[in-house]
Amino acid sequence: SKELGELVGKVKEALESNAARRKPKIAKGARDFMPEQMAIREKAFATITAVFKRHGAVSLDTPVFELRETLTGKYGEDSKLIYDLADQGGEILSLRYDLTVPFARYVAMHNIAKMKRYHIARVYRRDQPQMARGRYREFYQCDFDIAGEYAPMVPDAEVLKVSTEILDDLKIGDYEIKLNHRKLLDAMLDICGVPAEKFRPICSAIDKLDKEDWADVRAEMVDDKGLAPEAADKIEPFVRLKGEPLALLQELQGPSSGFSGHAAAQEALADLALLFEYLGAMGALKRISFDLSLARGLDYYTGVIYEAVFKGASQVGSIAAGGRYDGLVGMFSGKNVPAVGVSLGIERVFAIMEEQARAEAERAKTTLRKTQTEVLVASIGPNLLIKRMELCTRLWEAGVKAEFLAQPKPNMDKQLTYALEEGIPFMVIFGETELAQGIVAIKDLKAGVQENVKEGELVAELRKRLSTQQA
Amino acid sequence: SKELGELVGKVKEALESNAARRKPKIAKGARDFMPEQMAIREKAFATITAVFKRHGAVSLDTPVFELRETLTGKYGEDSKLIYDLADQGGEILSLRYDLTVPFARYVAMHNIAKMKRYHIARVYRRDQPQMARGRYREFYQCDFDIAGEYAPMVPDAEVLKVSTEILDDLKIGDYEIKLNHRKLLDAMLDICGVPAEKFRPICSAIDKLDKEDWADVRAEMVDDKGLAPEAADKIEPFVRLKGEPLALLQELQGPSSGFSGHAAAQEALADLALLFEYLGAMGALKRISFDLSLARGLDYYTGVIYEAVFKGASQVGSIAAGGRYDGLVGMFSGKNVPAVGVSLGIERVFAIMEEQARAEAERAKTTLRKTQTEVLVASIGPNLLIKRMELCTRLWEAGVKAEFLAQPKPNMDKQLTYALEEGIPFMVIFGETELAQGIVAIKDLKAGVQENVKEGELVAELRKRLSTQQA
Known part of the structure; x- marks a missing residue:
C-alpha cells in the first residue's frame, strides 16, 4: 500500500500537470518583466536608491511572508485583500500587504530605537487587477521611513524632501504633494459635530473627493454612513480649503478660522508651522499643497499625511503617499517608537519611463537596449x-x-x-x-x-x- | 445581521492579532536582512550582475507565485516542499521553488526562440530549516541560463565560464567544478545492469557519495531500492573515476574502457570532448573535475551536469549547480527549446563574505559601514x-x-x-x-x-x- 500511495500520487501529479497539454499561464494580476522593461526598472531603482543613500538611509529586507497575526488588524476594510498561504502544517502565514507593517514588526522585534531605512520590494494584494491602468496583484513599492525619537517635524520634513528629490530625479512630469494632518482632520470632524466613532468612515468618504463630486461624497456620508445632514454641510467649506501652505496656515491660525479655540487643532497647526519652516529651509515647500480634503484611508496614521499627485491632464493619480504613524510599532511590542514614512508607487513610474524610452528611441532612431554589451x-x-x-x-x-x-x-x-x-x-x-x-x-x-x-x-x-x- | 457579521469579524481580528500581547515573530526559516548584511549583499549582487552583463545576458523577472500546475511534476520527491497559497477563490497558486521552471514557463509562454538571461530572486522550500548551516525556507538564487538552438556545447561552455568568473570575482575561496553527463551516467547504469526504471532512484543514491561511504550508498541501492547486489558492485569502480578532464576522457574513450562500444556513452564522450576544448579556449578547464560520481537529483537534466564545491576543509558544500535541460520548455508548450544553466547558492556566499568583512574590519580597526554617508x-x-x-x-x-x-x-x-x-x-x-x-x-x-x-x-x-x- 506504500506502492499504491505512490501510484495515486503519480496519477494525481499527471492530472494536475499541464505538461504539453495547453499553453502555460501566469497568475492573474501578475506579470513577467521583459528584458527591455528590466533595463528601465534597473534605471529607476538606481535613481531612487541614489536619493535614499544620499540621505544616509540604510537598506533593509524582510521576508515575503509574515505570520498572519502580524498583518491582522492593520489595514481596516482592506484586510480582505491579504493573500494567505495554505495551512500545510506549522505556522499560518500571509504574503506582505505593504512594507510598512513588516518594518514596524522589524523595529519591534529587534528592539530598534532609531532607524532611517529604505526598502524596495514587491507587495501583494488580492484586488481586482486592472493591468491596463497599472494595477497588479503583485507590485513593487519603494519605501523610506524614519523611526525613532527626534526633534519634532524634522524627520517628517526629510521624508517629504526625499519624496521631492525622487520625483524630481526620475523626470517623469510635474507633480504636487497634497498635505494634511490627521489631528487637524479629526478636529475638523469634531468641530462639525461628527461623532468620534464615525471619524474613520467619514474620512474614507472625504478621501474620495479627488475623484467624486461633493454631492456624491455627501450622499455617502449621510445615506450610507448615517451622518446627520447638518454635520455633512458643515464639513463642506472645510474640505474646500486648499492651497499655498503658508497662506492657508495663516488663515487657519487666524481668530476668524473655524479652528480657533480648539486645542487639538492648534497643536496640529503648530506642527505644520514648524514643518513648513523646515521644508522652506530644504527647498521643498514649493511642491506642497496644504489640502484639507486629503484624508487617506489607513488606520495607523497619527500625524502629518501626504500624497504626491501628477499635475496636468495627461497623467493622473497618486504616485507616492505616506504619513506619520506613531502607534504602529507599539502594536507589536507594547513600546511605542514614533515613525514617519513614504511609499512610492513605482509601477506607474515604470509605465511612464517605458513610454518615455520608447518615444526617445523612436525620435533618435535607436534601439531600446536590453543588454550592455560593448x-x-x-x-x-x-x-x-x-x-x-x-x-x-x-x-x-x-x-x-x-x-x-x-x-x-x-x-x-x-x-x-x-x-x-x-x-x-x-x-x-x-x-x-x-x-x-x-x-x-x-x-x-x-x-x-x-x-x-x-x-x-x-x-x-x-x-x-x-x-x-x-x- | 450585517452588523453581527462585522462584530464577529472584529472579535476574530482581535483574537488573531498579536497587538501588544507578545513579542512579534518572523516566520520559521525566514530572516530579516540587517543593514550591515544588506551592504554586503548589495556588493555580492553587484559583482555577480557585472559578470552576467559582461556576457551580454539580459535581466528577467517573474512573479513570486506560479499556477500550481506549472510546478507540478518537475521536482520529483521534492515536490512536497512546495509552498501552496490558500484557496481564496480563483486560481490555485504556489510559491516558486526555483528560478528554472519559471524561466521555462516564460520561454514557452512568450514563444522565445533564444535567450541568455539572468535572474536574481528568492525561492521557497518548506524544508526543515537549518539556519546555523545557512539553510532557509526563503533564500536567494542567482540563475544564468541560455535557451535556444546553438552550436553544440558552446552555451554549456559559456555557462561554466560564467560560473568560474563569478566564483573568482567573489573571492570567497578555492573551488572546483565537478562535472558529469546525464547520458554517460545512464550508460554506466545500463552497462552495470540497472533496469531503466531504477535509473533515477539509483542516481539519487550515487549523489550521496560526497557525504557517505560507498558501503552506505551500496546498502541504500540494494536494501532500500531493490538493486541486484551484482549490479551495485559493478557500479563501484565507475563512480570512483574522477580527475583531470582530458586525461579521464582519454581513458574512457580508450578501447579497454567499460564504455567501449556503447553508442549513447560514445555520444556523451564526444559532447565532453567538444566541451573541454571550448573550456580550454575560455581558460576555464583548469577548474573542472570530471567526476563519474556526480549524479544530481533533479528529473529534468538531459546532458552535462555540474556542481561547484569548495576545496579544503573549512568551507564545505555545494555553492553552484546546474546542467542542460532540453525537455523542460517542451513540457509547457509541446515545442522543445534546448537550454542549459547554472544556479548559484548565494546564501552561503553571503555568509562567507560577512565573515570576511568582519575579520577585515577587526584587522583594520574600522567600522563595518551600513550607509555610504560622506x-x-x-x-x-x-x-x-x-x-x-x-x-x-x-x-x-x-x-x-x-x-x-x-x-x-x-x-x-x-x-x-x-x-x-x-x-x-x-x-x-x-x-x-x-x-x-x-x-x-x-x-x-x-x-x-x-x-x-x-x-x-x-x-x-x-x-x-x-x-x-x-x-
Whole structure:
C-alpha cells in the first residue's frame, strides 16, 4: 500500500500537470518583466536608491511572508485583500500587504530605537487587477521611513524632501504633494459635530473627493454612513480649503478660522508651522499643497499625511503617499517608537519611463537596449569559433562586455545585423588573413569607421574607444 | 445581521492579532536582512550582475507565485516542499521553488526562440530549516541560463565560464567544478545492469557519495531500492573515476574502457570532448573535475551536469549547480527549446563574505559601514538646526551624501561620536562665529585634519577631498 500511495500520487501529479497539454499561464494580476522593461526598472531603482543613500538611509529586507497575526488588524476594510498561504502544517502565514507593517514588526522585534531605512520590494494584494491602468496583484513599492525619537517635524520634513528629490530625479512630469494632518482632520470632524466613532468612515468618504463630486461624497456620508445632514454641510467649506501652505496656515491660525479655540487643532497647526519652516529651509515647500480634503484611508496614521499627485491632464493619480504613524510599532511590542514614512508607487513610474524610452528611441532612431554589451567579436570564414572564444575571453578578463555568436561559421551579414539590432557599439572582425598578419579590425558601428589594430593591442585600443564614447 | 457579521469579524481580528500581547515573530526559516548584511549583499549582487552583463545576458523577472500546475511534476520527491497559497477563490497558486521552471514557463509562454538571461530572486522550500548551516525556507538564487538552438556545447561552455568568473570575482575561496553527463551516467547504469526504471532512484543514491561511504550508498541501492547486489558492485569502480578532464576522457574513450562500444556513452564522450576544448579556449578547464560520481537529483537534466564545491576543509558544500535541460520548455508548450544553466547558492556566499568583512574590519580597526554617508553637517551652539538643514540641502543638491542630527542643539561630542561610529569620513562644522565670518570648517576624520573654507566654496572643497579619498 506504500506502492499504491505512490501510484495515486503519480496519477494525481499527471492530472494536475499541464505538461504539453495547453499553453502555460501566469497568475492573474501578475506579470513577467521583459528584458527591455528590466533595463528601465534597473534605471529607476538606481535613481531612487541614489536619493535614499544620499540621505544616509540604510537598506533593509524582510521576508515575503509574515505570520498572519502580524498583518491582522492593520489595514481596516482592506484586510480582505491579504493573500494567505495554505495551512500545510506549522505556522499560518500571509504574503506582505505593504512594507510598512513588516518594518514596524522589524523595529519591534529587534528592539530598534532609531532607524532611517529604505526598502524596495514587491507587495501583494488580492484586488481586482486592472493591468491596463497599472494595477497588479503583485507590485513593487519603494519605501523610506524614519523611526525613532527626534526633534519634532524634522524627520517628517526629510521624508517629504526625499519624496521631492525622487520625483524630481526620475523626470517623469510635474507633480504636487497634497498635505494634511490627521489631528487637524479629526478636529475638523469634531468641530462639525461628527461623532468620534464615525471619524474613520467619514474620512474614507472625504478621501474620495479627488475623484467624486461633493454631492456624491455627501450622499455617502449621510445615506450610507448615517451622518446627520447638518454635520455633512458643515464639513463642506472645510474640505474646500486648499492651497499655498503658508497662506492657508495663516488663515487657519487666524481668530476668524473655524479652528480657533480648539486645542487639538492648534497643536496640529503648530506642527505644520514648524514643518513648513523646515521644508522652506530644504527647498521643498514649493511642491506642497496644504489640502484639507486629503484624508487617506489607513488606520495607523497619527500625524502629518501626504500624497504626491501628477499635475496636468495627461497623467493622473497618486504616485507616492505616506504619513506619520506613531502607534504602529507599539502594536507589536507594547513600546511605542514614533515613525514617519513614504511609499512610492513605482509601477506607474515604470509605465511612464517605458513610454518615455520608447518615444526617445523612436525620435533618435535607436534601439531600446536590453543588454550592455560593448563589443561583438565576429569572424569571416570557417573554423574560427575557437579564436572568437579566445578573443572574447581576453575581453571578459579585461572587464569588457563582449559577445560572440555561438555558431561554427556565422556569415558577416548575420553578425552585423545582430550587432545593429542589439545596439552593440563596436565589432571586432577578423579572418584567417588578418590573423596571419597579427591584426584584427575594430568597427565603430555608430561612426561607421573600421580600423586595423595589432591583436596584442586589442584590449587597449577598445578601452580607448569605449572611454571616448562614454564621455 | 450585517452588523453581527462585522462584530464577529472584529472579535476574530482581535483574537488573531498579536497587538501588544507578545513579542512579534518572523516566520520559521525566514530572516530579516540587517543593514550591515544588506551592504554586503548589495556588493555580492553587484559583482555577480557585472559578470552576467559582461556576457551580454539580459535581466528577467517573474512573479513570486506560479499556477500550481506549472510546478507540478518537475521536482520529483521534492515536490512536497512546495509552498501552496490558500484557496481564496480563483486560481490555485504556489510559491516558486526555483528560478528554472519559471524561466521555462516564460520561454514557452512568450514563444522565445533564444535567450541568455539572468535572474536574481528568492525561492521557497518548506524544508526543515537549518539556519546555523545557512539553510532557509526563503533564500536567494542567482540563475544564468541560455535557451535556444546553438552550436553544440558552446552555451554549456559559456555557462561554466560564467560560473568560474563569478566564483573568482567573489573571492570567497578555492573551488572546483565537478562535472558529469546525464547520458554517460545512464550508460554506466545500463552497462552495470540497472533496469531503466531504477535509473533515477539509483542516481539519487550515487549523489550521496560526497557525504557517505560507498558501503552506505551500496546498502541504500540494494536494501532500500531493490538493486541486484551484482549490479551495485559493478557500479563501484565507475563512480570512483574522477580527475583531470582530458586525461579521464582519454581513458574512457580508450578501447579497454567499460564504455567501449556503447553508442549513447560514445555520444556523451564526444559532447565532453567538444566541451573541454571550448573550456580550454575560455581558460576555464583548469577548474573542472570530471567526476563519474556526480549524479544530481533533479528529473529534468538531459546532458552535462555540474556542481561547484569548495576545496579544503573549512568551507564545505555545494555553492553552484546546474546542467542542460532540453525537455523542460517542451513540457509547457509541446515545442522543445534546448537550454542549459547554472544556479548559484548565494546564501552561503553571503555568509562567507560577512565573515570576511568582519575579520577585515577587526584587522583594520574600522567600522563595518551600513550607509555610504560622506559628510555629517554639525554645528556648535543653539539655534542652528535650520542652518544645518540648509547646508545639507546644498550638499544633497550637489549629489553629496550628507546627514545632520535631527536635534535642536546636539553637542559636539555627540555629533563626533555619531560620525565615528557610522564611519562617516568628513564633518562640516560651524558655529555663530564661523557663520559671521562666512566660513565653515571641514574635518577629515581619517587624517584628523580640520581646515576652514569659505561657505560659498564648501561644495567644491568637499568634492576635491572626496575624490582624492576615493582614488
